[in-house]
Amino acid sequence: MYNILVVEDTAVVRKILAKLIGANPFFRCVMCKDLATAREAMKQDVAFLAAVVDLNLPDAPNGEVVNEVLEKGIPTVVLTGNFSETLRGRLLAEGVLDYITKDCRFAYNQVVKVLDRLRKNTQTKVLVVDDSSVSRNIICNLLTKAKFEVESVNDGLEALQKLKENPDIKLVISDHHMPNMDGCELVKALREQPCYQNLVFIGVSSEGDGLMSAKFIKGGANDFLKKPFHHEEFYWRVFSSLDSMEMLETIQLAAKLDSLTGLFNRGYLFEQGEELFAKRDSLECLSVCMFDLDEFKQVNDSLGHRIGDELIVQFAKLLQESFSSDVVGRYGGEEFAVISARPERVMRLSIQQFMKSVRCMLFTEKRLAVTCSIGVCMSPKDGLMAAFESADLQLYRAKNGGRNRIEPFDSEVA
Numbered sequence: 123m124y125n126i127l128v129v130e131d132t133a134v135v136r137k138i139l140a141k142l143i144g145a146n147p148f149f150r151c152v153m154c155k156d157l158a159t160a161r162e163a164m165k166q167d168v169a170f171l172a173a174v175v176d177l178n179l180p181d182a183p184n185g186e187v188v189n190e191v192l193e194k195g196i197p198t199v200v201l202t203g204n205f206s207e208t209l210r211g212r213l214l215a216e217g218v219l220d221y222i223t224k225d226c227r228f229a230y231n232q233v234v235k236v237l238d239r240l241r242k243n244t245q246t247k248v249l250v251v252d253d254s255s256v257s258r259n260i261i262c263n264l265l266t267k268a269k270f271e272v273e274s275v276n277d278g279l280e281a282l283q284k285l286k287e288n289p290d291i292k293l294v295i296s297d298h299h300m301p302n303m304d305g306c307e308l309v310k311a312l313r314e315q316p317c318y319q320n321l322v323f324i325g326v327s328s329e330g331d332g333l334m335s336a337k338f339i340k341g342g343a344n345d346f347l348k349k350p351f352h353h354e355e356f357y358w359r360v361f362s363s364l365d366s367m368e369m370l371e372t373i374q375l376a377a378k379l380d381s382l383t384g385l386f387n388r389g390y391l392f393e394q395g396e397e398l399f400a401k402r403d404s405l406e407c408l409s410v411c412m413f414d415l416d417e418f419k420q421v422n423d424s425l426g427h428r429i430g431d432e433l434i435v436q437f438a439k440l441l442q443e444s445f446s447s448d449v450v451g452r453y454g455g456e457e458f459a460v461i462s463a464r465p466e467r468v469m470r471l472s473i474q475q476f477m478k479s480v481r482c483m484l485f486t487e488k489r490l491a492v493t494c495s496i497g498v499c500m501s502p503k504d505g506l507m508a509a510f511e512s513a514d515l516q517l518y519r520a521k522n523g524g525r526n527r528i529e530p531f532d533s534e535v536a
């Protein structure tokens with residue numbers, strides 16, 4: 123939970139902010155109506171992610187609150203009815219993160235957007251690449267103030283090493299002119315590797331005649347900044363590049379998942395399966411299992427598709443929990459698949475345990491007792507597709523054998 127300090131004397135504005143900021147499950151608002159209450163709040167043992175402050179308070183009519191909040195190292199967003207270009211410039215230069223005027227309802231959404239960006243920044247690692255310690259420190263300080271986790275190195279070669287050691291770095295901000303490997307060479311080297319396709323890369327250089335920015339962007343950079351830059355421009359270029367990448371990642375993830383159950387969809391299941399099969403020489407074992415709910419059509423026909431959907435979702439959840447270390451996906455309809463690299467004996471026990479859980483559980487709000495049939499292919503000799511065909515054949519045998527069976531295990535026992 124992140125605490126947000128709100129200093130605002132108008133009750134209705136406080137109410138709007140409490141509602142909008144409070145709608146974010148990660149935020150808790152600490153509301154203050156004047157500077158005196160804000161001072162009290164800052165004296166408490168509470169860490170604030172950020173502050174949203176009004177400039178005109180009953181006991182501080184000239185924006186005195188800003189310096190007091192900034193002095194405590196709290197990122198500050200000014201929300202004011204007073205639009206003055208000079209004041210805006212002065213406050214931004216003093217280190218205010220954003221200056222938003224209450225001139226329309228979107229202003230409040232903008233406040234929430236900035237706060238959420240700061241929250242995400244706390245979990246975002248950034249690498250600054252620059253051989254000039256002055257320039258490196260300026261960029262690192264700006265990033266630290268915006269709550270990023272910051273690493274820094276001197277040149278492109280060091281950057282490659284640092285990225286290898288820290289695969290969780292999401293953003294690189296790199297100068298161009300550096301010894302060993304320059305910024306443009308660095309971005310090109312990174313984009314040649316599939317694992318760095320989603321890394322956000324922003325080039326910076328004092329050479330900003332257009333050719334340099336083109337060189338960076340053509341090499342694969344997401345954006346370019348000419349030095350010296352205003353810190354507001356810096357922040358918003360960084361924030362908007364990260365926002366775009368997060369949006370792309372959300373779309374990429376959605377393309378891999380089944381929208382009803384959240385399990386891998388069929389396409390991604392095969393992709394993950396092929397990756398496991400490609401490593402089969404180094405794996406102790408491989409198995410493919412198919413799971414199919416029995417007489418599922420009857421559930422739809424008698425209780426409706428909503429209950430049918432609920433059953434599929436709950437069955438998928440149980441499957442995911444039971445095979446949490448394996449690749450689990452929805453094969454289609456009421457059919458699911460698990461691809462595992464666990465030892466045969468362990469996997470066999472897991473499948474049998476899962477079957478017991480299904481038999482014990484009552485599904486959906488209708489408390490339905492259901493069964494499923496399972497087809498297993500252990501240690502396949504050929505590729506993934508052949509393994510799926512073999513598991514499917516076993517599933518067919520389980521259905522023909524009366525359903526509620528695991529094949530070939532149940533035939534082996536008999």
Ligand SMILES: Nc1nc2c(ncn2[C@@H]2O[C@H](COP(=O)(O)OP(=O)(O)OP(=O)(O)O)[C@@H](O)[C@H]2O)c(=O)[nH]1
Nearest residue numbers: 414415416417418419420422427430431455456521
């Ligand atoms: N509610 C719901 N139904 C689905 C979904 N996908 C497929 N179905 C239905 O699932 C039913 C599958 O029926 P069948 O293939 O006859 O299988 P079954 O009734 O389970 O019979 P057996 O597999 O032989 O035990 C069909 O009626 C499909 O319309 C879904 O996402 N939601």
